[in-house]
Each structure stands twice: as C-alpha cells, then as structure tokens.
Amino acid sequence: MDDYDAHAIEQKWQSHWEAEQAFHVDNPAPDDAPDEHFYMLEMLPYPSGSLHMGHVLNYTMGDVVAHFKRRHGYTVLRPMGFDSFGLPAENAAIKDGGHPLEITERNMEAIRKQMRRMGWAIDWQREVSAHEPTFYRWTQWLFLKLVEHGLAYRKEAPVNWCPHDQTVLANEHVVDGRCWRCGNVVETRNMAQWFFKITAYADALLDDLALIDWPERTKRIQTQWIGRSEGAEILFRVDDLDLDISVFTTRPDTLFGATFFAVAPEWPQLERLVDGLEQAEEVLTYAKIAGARPTEEREQREKSGVFTGRYATNPVNGEPIPIWVADYVLMEYGTGAVMAVPAHDERDHEFAEKYALPIVSVIDDDGQLINSAQFDGRPAEGARGAIVDWLSEHAKGKAAINYRLRDWSFSRQRYWGCPIPIIYCDEHGAVPVPEDQLPVVLPDVEDYRPKGQPPLASNDEFMNVACPVCSKPARREADTMDTFVDSSWYFLRYTDPVNDQAPFDRRIADYWMPIDQYIGGIDHAKGHLLYSRFFMKVLNDLGMIGVREPFQRLFHQGWVLLDGKKMSKSQGGVSPNELIDRFGADAIRLYILFYGPADQDINWSPDGIAPMARFVKRLWREVHEAATQPASPAGVDTPLARKAHQTIARVTDDVGRRFQFNTPIAAVMELVNDLSKALDDPAARFAAETVVSLVQPWAPHVAEELWRGALGYSTELSAAPWPVADPAMLERDTIELVLQVNGKVRDRIEVPAGLADAELVEHARASEKVQAHLVGAERRVIIVPDKLVNIVV
RNA sequence: GCGGAUGUGGCGGAAUUGGUAGACGCGCACGGUUCAGGUCCGUGUGCCCGUAAGGGCGUGGAGGUUCAAGUCCUCUCAUCCGCACCA
Structure with a gap:
C-alpha cells in the first residue's frame, strides 16, 4: 500500500475527467426516447478574484446531489457560468487601471482553475458568461421582445440615486435608505428610465408559488414583497373644482368614519387644488419642503401637514371633509391620497390628535358598525362588500386590489453591462435596434468614471447613429442593463449554449426545464428569484417555452461567516487555494459539508480540516487492509454486513429524501469504525466497497482511486450504480x-x-x-x- | 409595531412518526506505539453526590398534556432574519 497522496490522486482524476469530458451531456435528438433527466443548478458566481468558502459549500453540495442523481441513473445537466457584468470589475478598473474586460476574464480563469481543483463535476462545454456578445446578443433580443409586448417601457420617474456609485438603484438595492453596495445615503432624482412591467404579473407570481417546492420562508418573503391587498377605490368629490379624487383603502367599512382627507406632498394635482386660494402659497411651500426630504428622514419625523383650504365630499353621507397635505402619505402607494379614519387607523389618529381634527368611531366593541346610517348593526368585516356594492351602484367607487410591488427599474448609468438596444430619434422617439443588427456591442471608452452622464455617452462613435426608421442622425441609449437581467434567463441558455439563431431552442429547453434543484442564497429571494420567475412567465406567454416556473425545488445554503460577517464578493473571504495545497480537495469537501446542516450558517474555522484529512487517510488505510481479504460471499450475514446495509439505507435516505449532507458522513465514519474493528470479518471487503461507493459524492478523487486501485475495479465509480440496501439485512436479530x-x-x-x-x-x-x-x-x-x-x- | 426562524455537553452538531438525549467529529485526560512531524492505536469524557456500587439532575426559562416531551400546548427570555407611515 502506498501512502495516501492527495495531490497526485486528485490531479490524476481531474485530468482524466477533463480528457474524457466525463460530465458532459448531449442534448437529446428530436427522435430520442424520453429519459430520466435532472437539471441541477447552483446560482452562478460573480467573477471576483477568487472563490471563497461560501462558494465551496454551495457548489460542493450541488456536486453531491449531481453525483447522487447520476449514480441513480439520471442524465444530469450540471453547467456553470459567470455573472460577469457588473460594478465591481468597473470599480476595480477605475481604482487600479486596466479594462473591466481584462479584469473579468483574468478572474474567470482563476476561478475556473479553482473549480477544477475542487473536483466539481461540471459540464464545461456549456459555459456561459453574461459579458460575451454571443450571450448578451440574446439578452438584448429578449429585451426587444418585451418592448414589443409592452412589458418593457420608458418613463420619467423618481429613482433611487446613489451619489457615490453615480447610478440608479432598484428598490431591492436600497437597504435602510442606503446603497447596498457602498452604504451611502440614497437620494431621489427624476430621470427617464427603462422598466420591466413585473407588476402585470403580480398575481401570477403570487398564485404560482403554490406550484413550487420552495422553503416557506422564501415564499413568505416574496408574498410580502408583492404585498397584495384587497380593498376598494373610492371617489371623493371636490365640488368647487369639478374634480374627483380617487383613494385606495382596505377598509371601506370605515368610510363613515372618514373625517378628513390627506394627499402626499408630491401629489400631481395639488397646484390645481389650491389655485386661487389664500392658503396656496403656504401649502405649496410646505409640499415642496416635505416632498424633498429623504425617505429615511420622512419616516422618522413626527407627522406633519397643512390644510389646503378645500373640502371633499364623503360619498356615502355627503359630509364635507377638509383636505390636507400630509407628509405621511406616500405618493408611491395607491393613488397618493388617503381617506383618513382617525378612529380606526393609528397613523390617522396620531395626525388628528395633533391638528385637533374630529374622531368619529364607526365600529363598536362587538365589531359592529355604528354611525353608519343604513349599515348600522352589521358586522364590520361583512359590511365591506355591502358598502363597495353601494359605491359601485352609485358610481362612486369599486372593488380594487393594490400591490406593494413596483415595476422593475433596470437602467444603469454605468459602463460594464449589457447595452440597451434602443436609438433615440427626434422624430420617431425611442426606436428598437432591428434584430439583424444585434448585438449592440459594448464599445471601449476612455474613462469609466461616471460623471452624472453614463460613460458610454462620451463615446461619439458609439452614440451617433442613424435612426433605423428615417436614417436621420440619432443617438443611442447610453445606459446599460441591471445585471439581474442577465441572470434572469442564463439558466435557459445553458440548455442550448451555442445557438446562434435564437436564445435557445424551445424543444431543448422544454426537455431540461424546469430546473429540478436550484441552490443559492436566500438574499436573492426578492431579487433574482423573483425576476427569473417573471421572465419565465413572460417567455411562456410569448410561446417560447412550455413551463411557467424556472426553479421547481429550491434550497438555500447557509452563510459561511468570517468573524460574524458573511463571506461574499463585497466582504472578501477565505480562498480555498491554500487549503487545497495543504489538505487536498476531498478533505475540504468533506469538512465543509460535515460542519453542520447545509442550511445553517457556519462560523468559519479551519481547525477541523486537519482531522478530516486524517479521516481520509484512515479511510485509505482501512480500505487497503480490507481489500486484501477474499471477496465477501453473496448474501453474507454478519453484524458488519448488516451495518453496511444500514449505512446504505441511511445515506440514501439522508441525501435523497432529507437533503442532509452532514449526517451521511457520520454514518460512513461509523461504518469505517466498525470495519477497522473487524478486518477479518467475511463481510470486510463488502463493507470496504460500500464505504468507498457511499463516500464518492463527497470525496470523488480518493473514492475513484480506491475503487480502481485497492478494490481492483476496471470501470468508473462515478458512473457506477448507487448501492441498494437489502431490506432483509436492515432488520436486527x-x-x-x-x-x-x-x-x-x-x-x-x-x-x-x-x-x-x-x-x-x-x-x-x-x-x-x-x-x-x-x-x-x-x-x-x-x-x-x-x-x-x-x-x- | 407586524410576521418568521433559532436556542441541546468545553465546541460543531445528532436524535426522521411523542419512546434509550448527546450519534459522528473536535477538544481534553490518561496509557501505549513511534520517536522527537499538526503520526498512529487504545481507554475515558453531560453535570452533581459517592472510593465504588449506585443515586439525583439535565435540551434558554416557567407552567401544562402524557405511562413517556428536545419533540405537543400556553406563557416568557435571548439572538437573528423579513416587512415597516403600504392606507
């Protein structure tokens, strides 16, 4: 028996797998019989300079599942790619010089090397990168499809502007009023922006959550984020102006208790409302100041407001109620105006107390309506429908649904992203770039530093172009796309990565999709995971694909924490390189999964790796010892044989049903312990083979070497059938x-x-x-x- | 404020359907082998009392249901997460 040499063994098998393209799968030909296939995917990495232990956990877990499924006879698709557009490369180029492209491709090469050294079973022939024209050509193509169907549109809108990164941020990227990336306070600006109409799919995104096998927590986050509320839209008449103001409320049952009316400082018809009144100046001044305050400050201040001088009429009882401008009313939600019911709404109550406005209770202690004319005595809950019906009959309102979800703003005023294929013509407005002129290639620029204008705007050669309609001089769109657009469909491109006629062939995508198992961080719950679901539904409606949900089963790995902070692209982390040098990939793979349940956070410590490397050595020794024993007779029944069968059952159930990756390692360790105490048992060889076979998904190199070397097999373990436990051997006597x-x-x-x-x-x-x-x-x-x-x- | 998750030895954790709490590993202690390498092997290791046999206690805390509770119920504490003036 030679000493265990992790590096020699790992390099040997990695070269072998690469030479054989062992983990490549072909797409089915049109007349192929259907087979059992499995699409295993982990969220693609952003190519920073190195992988960190969070990636190691994530991709090793996916690797175990992929091996496990392959050995159960499935055709497993397990591709890899790079989320290679984005700010960090651009910021690095600004800071240290160089081109974002060079930086990105250098990083990608470093990561590919690390991935090979980890021994992950990846189909590298399907690699896809967001920044390659062969990919973003189709990102642009898909964008144009959405434009064509009215699902992508441009409008002037208040946006979140980060003064440090000099870019617009999606709502998802504003955390407590600050930029998620640099931490600066975000400002509000009005700019023309491109939006995806994700709100058109709010109900579908909500309803179809029932169809997918996702953690309840993630479904809850999405449900909350979409924020559907049912209620009514009610029209309040301003007689003097011949104006109806519409409000949204979830509590039409409290309509009789509406004692004042409030509009947001940004409310567009405010000027018209106060025109000619003595309060006009005061109101408009107040609105200007209050509306300019950052959201964060507005939330923390005591509520304030000013009476406009106008009155609206409560549609149910004809009472005139004063209209106020109030800073607690949000322009972004509903209609930017609310009916205030101080008796039954905390916020309205606070405001009414401060300004001595009347408070009229319309619900008694038993939950029945009072002071509500013909509706008195009805239970409040049940009266909602009746009041809405009454409003509808009198054309003063209707049932309505409101969402918290906003359309997805995806214009970015930065360089390193997918160009938006639009041309602005004085005569024809925003004109889509014709399909046959795609891709609009991202050109070089002199200076990546954003100066209020996106970097592309300073490249005249790029910007000046003929209008596709009239051929007169026109200008290109200078913004680029949010990188979440790239990642909303990359998983489809994997199915058909070299197609130059279409983003993907529907037949092939339909074969592989949906992704059977997706693994990634829960931080993407309301971003990437929601956007991808939206894209899928759009593509389905456009007839491009047969499924409506991209990720059938979802699992969130825990964070690998370093000093209590998560390892990530922005925080840095521990690189696996040095650990591979010292202990070998198999030991690291085992260690990171043995640490604890995969969905729980890990406080990173390298302390356990040396002991795990010791276990691999021990495994090496014990299997070699047992391999000198004669072959175990078929059906041999000893305590060791039974233990081996029990271990097969345990590991199979833990991975297959329970999605647990730490306990199977413990089970294999137990079997090794038993084996080492009974090396002369007639079942010793069988136990050794079982150990090697079961540990293969976690430690594929050493397992393959033992299988082919010590145990003398001539076929590959990574392609060998998963062992099956004999039920009769699971019972104890x-x-x-x-x-x-x-x-x-x-x-x-x-x-x-x-x-x-x-x-x-x-x-x-x-x-x-x-x-x-x-x-x-x-x-x-x-x-x-x-x-x-x-x-x- | 609303909603949710988690809490088990010195440490990471196990306990799948209410039925042996602490599997497996780390660490530690003692012994052996090798010898001076982060080697290998063995034994022990929840806490308390006791030389021992044995006994008592024990899954954040307090109650409860049950023959039996880490697991179910009520309350409570701590930590973390999502939403947060969403009408």
Whole structure:
C-alpha cells in the first residue's frame, strides 16, 4: 500500500475527467426516447478574484446531489457560468487601471482553475458568461421582445440615486435608505428610465408559488414583497373644482368614519387644488419642503401637514371633509391620497390628535358598525362588500386590489453591462435596434468614471447613429442593463449554449426545464428569484417555452461567516487555494459539508480540516487492509454486513429524501469504525466497497482511486450504480430493550427481535434493577414492541 | 409595531412518526506505539453526590398534556432574519 497522496490522486482524476469530458451531456435528438433527466443548478458566481468558502459549500453540495442523481441513473445537466457584468470589475478598473474586460476574464480563469481543483463535476462545454456578445446578443433580443409586448417601457420617474456609485438603484438595492453596495445615503432624482412591467404579473407570481417546492420562508418573503391587498377605490368629490379624487383603502367599512382627507406632498394635482386660494402659497411651500426630504428622514419625523383650504365630499353621507397635505402619505402607494379614519387607523389618529381634527368611531366593541346610517348593526368585516356594492351602484367607487410591488427599474448609468438596444430619434422617439443588427456591442471608452452622464455617452462613435426608421442622425441609449437581467434567463441558455439563431431552442429547453434543484442564497429571494420567475412567465406567454416556473425545488445554503460577517464578493473571504495545497480537495469537501446542516450558517474555522484529512487517510488505510481479504460471499450475514446495509439505507435516505449532507458522513465514519474493528470479518471487503461507493459524492478523487486501485475495479465509480440496501439485512436479530419504571430508564437488556408483548414483560420483570424499583402495586404496563417496556407502579 | 426562524455537553452538531438525549467529529485526560512531524492505536469524557456500587439532575426559562416531551400546548427570555407611515 502506498501512502495516501492527495495531490497526485486528485490531479490524476481531474485530468482524466477533463480528457474524457466525463460530465458532459448531449442534448437529446428530436427522435430520442424520453429519459430520466435532472437539471441541477447552483446560482452562478460573480467573477471576483477568487472563490471563497461560501462558494465551496454551495457548489460542493450541488456536486453531491449531481453525483447522487447520476449514480441513480439520471442524465444530469450540471453547467456553470459567470455573472460577469457588473460594478465591481468597473470599480476595480477605475481604482487600479486596466479594462473591466481584462479584469473579468483574468478572474474567470482563476476561478475556473479553482473549480477544477475542487473536483466539481461540471459540464464545461456549456459555459456561459453574461459579458460575451454571443450571450448578451440574446439578452438584448429578449429585451426587444418585451418592448414589443409592452412589458418593457420608458418613463420619467423618481429613482433611487446613489451619489457615490453615480447610478440608479432598484428598490431591492436600497437597504435602510442606503446603497447596498457602498452604504451611502440614497437620494431621489427624476430621470427617464427603462422598466420591466413585473407588476402585470403580480398575481401570477403570487398564485404560482403554490406550484413550487420552495422553503416557506422564501415564499413568505416574496408574498410580502408583492404585498397584495384587497380593498376598494373610492371617489371623493371636490365640488368647487369639478374634480374627483380617487383613494385606495382596505377598509371601506370605515368610510363613515372618514373625517378628513390627506394627499402626499408630491401629489400631481395639488397646484390645481389650491389655485386661487389664500392658503396656496403656504401649502405649496410646505409640499415642496416635505416632498424633498429623504425617505429615511420622512419616516422618522413626527407627522406633519397643512390644510389646503378645500373640502371633499364623503360619498356615502355627503359630509364635507377638509383636505390636507400630509407628509405621511406616500405618493408611491395607491393613488397618493388617503381617506383618513382617525378612529380606526393609528397613523390617522396620531395626525388628528395633533391638528385637533374630529374622531368619529364607526365600529363598536362587538365589531359592529355604528354611525353608519343604513349599515348600522352589521358586522364590520361583512359590511365591506355591502358598502363597495353601494359605491359601485352609485358610481362612486369599486372593488380594487393594490400591490406593494413596483415595476422593475433596470437602467444603469454605468459602463460594464449589457447595452440597451434602443436609438433615440427626434422624430420617431425611442426606436428598437432591428434584430439583424444585434448585438449592440459594448464599445471601449476612455474613462469609466461616471460623471452624472453614463460613460458610454462620451463615446461619439458609439452614440451617433442613424435612426433605423428615417436614417436621420440619432443617438443611442447610453445606459446599460441591471445585471439581474442577465441572470434572469442564463439558466435557459445553458440548455442550448451555442445557438446562434435564437436564445435557445424551445424543444431543448422544454426537455431540461424546469430546473429540478436550484441552490443559492436566500438574499436573492426578492431579487433574482423573483425576476427569473417573471421572465419565465413572460417567455411562456410569448410561446417560447412550455413551463411557467424556472426553479421547481429550491434550497438555500447557509452563510459561511468570517468573524460574524458573511463571506461574499463585497466582504472578501477565505480562498480555498491554500487549503487545497495543504489538505487536498476531498478533505475540504468533506469538512465543509460535515460542519453542520447545509442550511445553517457556519462560523468559519479551519481547525477541523486537519482531522478530516486524517479521516481520509484512515479511510485509505482501512480500505487497503480490507481489500486484501477474499471477496465477501453473496448474501453474507454478519453484524458488519448488516451495518453496511444500514449505512446504505441511511445515506440514501439522508441525501435523497432529507437533503442532509452532514449526517451521511457520520454514518460512513461509523461504518469505517466498525470495519477497522473487524478486518477479518467475511463481510470486510463488502463493507470496504460500500464505504468507498457511499463516500464518492463527497470525496470523488480518493473514492475513484480506491475503487480502481485497492478494490481492483476496471470501470468508473462515478458512473457506477448507487448501492441498494437489502431490506432483509436492515432488520436486527437482537435489540436492546429499554426497561422503565414510572417512565425512568432502569435497565437495558439484549433480547431477540420480534418477541411477543408477554415475553417482553416477562423479561422486564426478570430484571433485578427493575425489581428494585417495583414498590407498590403495578398499575399499568406500556409496551412498545422491540423498543421498551414501561411499568407504572 | 407586524410576521418568521433559532436556542441541546468545553465546541460543531445528532436524535426522521411523542419512546434509550448527546450519534459522528473536535477538544481534553490518561496509557501505549513511534520517536522527537499538526503520526498512529487504545481507554475515558453531560453535570452533581459517592472510593465504588449506585443515586439525583439535565435540551434558554416557567407552567401544562402524557405511562413517556428536545419533540405537543400556553406563557416568557435571548439572538437573528423579513416587512415597516403600504392606507
């Protein structure tokens, strides 16, 4: 037996797999019979300079699942690519010089190397990168499809502007009023922006959550983010101006309690409302100041407001109620105007108290309506429909649904992203670049530093172009796309990565999709995971694909924390390189998964790796020892043989059903422990083969080497069928019977399995230790067959 | 404020359907082998009392249901996460 040499073994098999393209799968030909296939995917990495241990956890887990499925006979698609557009490369170019392209491709090469060194079973022939024209050509093509169907549009809108990064941010990227990336306070600006109409799919995104096998927590985050609320839209008349103001409310039952009316400072018809009134100046000044305050400040300030001088009429009782401008009313939600019911809404109440506005209760302690004319005495809940019906009949309102979700703003005023294929013509407005002129290639620029204008705007050669309609001079769109557009469909491109006629062939995509198992961080719950679902539904509606949900099953790995902070592209982390050098990839793979449940956070410490490397060595030794034993006879029945079968059952169930990756390692360790104590057992060789076969998904290199070397197989373990436990060998012939008196364990005895109740009780009574506690009359005996006897006295 | 998750030895964790709490590993202690390498092997290791046999206690805390609770129920504490003036 040679000493275990991790590096020699790992390099040998990595070269072998690469030469053989061992993990490449072909797409089915049109007349192929359907087969069992499995699409395994982990979220693609952003190519920073190195992988960190969070990636190692993520991709090793996916690797175990991929091996496990492959060895169960599935055709497994397990591709990899790079989220290679984005700010960090551009910021690095600004800071240290160089081109974002060079930086990105250098990083990608470093990461590819690390991935190969980890031994991950990836189909590299399908690699896809967001920044390559062969990919972003189709990102642009898809964008144009959405434009064509009215699902991408341009409008002037208040946007979140980060003064440091000099870019617009999506709502998802503003955390507590600050930029998620640099932490600066975000400002509000009005700019012409491109939006995807994700709100058109709000209900579908909500309803189809029922169709997918996702963590409840993630579904909850999306549900909350979409924020559907049912209620009514009610028209309040301003008689003097011949104006109807519409409000959204979830509580039409409290309409009789509306004692004032409030509009947001940004409310567009405010000027018209106060025109000619003595309050006009005061109101408009207030609105200007209050509206200019950053959201964060607005939320923390005490509510304030000003009376406009106008009155609206409550449609149900004809009462005039004063209209106020108030800073607690949000322009972004509903209609930017609210009916205020201080008796039944905390915020309205606070405001009414401050400005001495009337408070009229319309619901009594029993939950019944009062002060509500013909609706008095009805339960408030049930009266909602009745009041909405009344409003509809009188054309003063209707049932309505409102969402918290906003359309997805995806214009970015930065360089390193997918160009938006639009040309602006004075005569024809925003004109799509014709399909046959795609891709609009991202050109070089002199200076990446954003100066209020996006970097592309300073490249005249790029910007000046003829209008596709009239051929007159026109200008290109200078913004680029949010990188979340790239990642909303990359998983489809993997299915058909070199197609130059279409983003993907529907037949092929339909074969592989949906992704059977997706793994990635929960931080993408309301970003990437929501956007991808939206794209999928759009593509389905456009007839480009047969499924409506991209990710059938979803799992979130925990964070690998370094000093309490998560390792990520922005925080840095521990690189696996040095660890591979010292301990080998197999030990690291085992270690990171053995640490604990994969969905829980890990406090990174390298302390356990050396012991895990020791286990691999031990495995190497014990298997070599056992391999000198004669082949185990078929059906050999010894305690070691039974242990081996039990281990097969445990590992199979843990991975296949429970999606647990730490406990199978413990089970294999137990089997190795038993094997080392019984190396001359007739089942020793069988146990050794079982160990090697079961550990293969976690430690594929050493397992393959042992399989082919010590155990003498000539075929590959990574393609060998997963072992199957013999059910007859899972039963034990003796069991440890627990004897309790009054629920306390007093003795444990070894008895044959399958004894009748009466015999079990007999055994229990025979125990001296039990007898010592049997004082007083026996009241009851509880028997759990093959487990325990509890005598109650 | 609303909603949710988690809490088990010195440490990471296991316990799948209410039925032996602490699997597996780390660490530690003692012994052996090798010898001076982050080697290998063995034994022990939840806490308390006791030389021992044995006994008591024990899954954040307090109650409860049950023959039996880490697991179910009520309350409570701590930590973390999502939403947050969303009408």
